[in-house]
Amino acid sequence: MNVDELREKGNACVKEGKHEEAVLHYSAAIQSDPNNHALHSNRSLAFLKIQQYFLAYKDAKRTIDLKPDWAKGYFRKAEVEMATFHFEKALTSYSMAFRLQKDDCSLIDSMRKAGRELKKDQRADRQIPWLGAGIGIIVGVIIVLADYLIVDKPVLVHPILKVLMTIAISFIGFGFCKLYRYYVKNQRDSLLQPPFDLSGVMKNLMATAGAPGCLKDEIIRRNSQKPRQDTGIERANQTDF
Incomplete structure (x- = not known):
């Protein structure tokens, strides 16, 4: 599969709530196109959904490095910071995103929420x-x-x-x-420190990003047996393209 096909499969998995499987597809795509900022952004979202905060944060910062004038990179970073209770950092990151995309009213709401949590x-x-x-x-x-x-x-x-x-x-x-x-x-x-051991499914997902198709298929088959999760259409849950 080419990069576009892998990305689309990853996006479909995110919509279906199969975030571990989405990480697998995004990781394979990133191997072929390591400087694609949107892929890192999407994988950051997938990592965040499975509470792999260090990896989500790493991808968010990589997104910013690759495209510093893109608001979504700062938004991804802020979402991880909010999830890990780093409210001051989250407020700064949301502000950076808003500075680049001032027509997005949802960023104002996010900044207000981060400000309230910081004061508390x-x-x-x-x-x-x-x-x-x-x-x-x-x-x-x-x-x-x-x-x-x-x-x-x-x-x-x-x-x-x-x-x-x-x-x-x-x-x-x-x-x-x-x-x-x-x-x-x-x-x-x-929560933002490197994990000591990426055990279980996440270890398999990361280790087999470039593995033979049969091994990938086994992981995908195992994850596809999990109950589907309903996902909303809020901005934070949307992949980029």
Whole structure:
């Protein structure tokens, strides 16, 4: 099959929800035409649909490298960034796409959504540690009261000790929540890191992009047995051509 036929097969698979199979066809087409920006864009969409974020991101950036004046490349990049909770980067990428295609109203909606999510995320960064501190104060007060009311011989006799105990637990709560937010950010970053092992179907798809037809047919046959998924006609789910 030539590049056009492989691309059309990939596009048909995307419409039918067979995204793993679409990756196979796009990968074979890219082997024949590695500088085709539309193929990389389409494969980025297919990778995104199967939550292979690193590979989707890599293809989106490759699309931009090949055709930096094309809005869809930045849009693909933004979609991956939104899916991995990198809202500030997504807002920047959507803005770049809008700068190149100002007649697309859907990009305005995407920018607004990214902006809202970014504000919520920044608010969480500010508020959650202080929420932890507040909970720490409550826990500290409970401990002090329990020491005074329940224990036969209270340990926290001096008022300064009671205050210090409350402050210490408050700091622990603040620090714990800070660490939690740090952990969340690291988890998000890890979504865009290279996978340690492309196992299962994805490994087969990537490894057999140029394999003999019989092996490709076996993978396609296996994937075609999956239930068909209904796909919408929204802009994000459309291949390029």
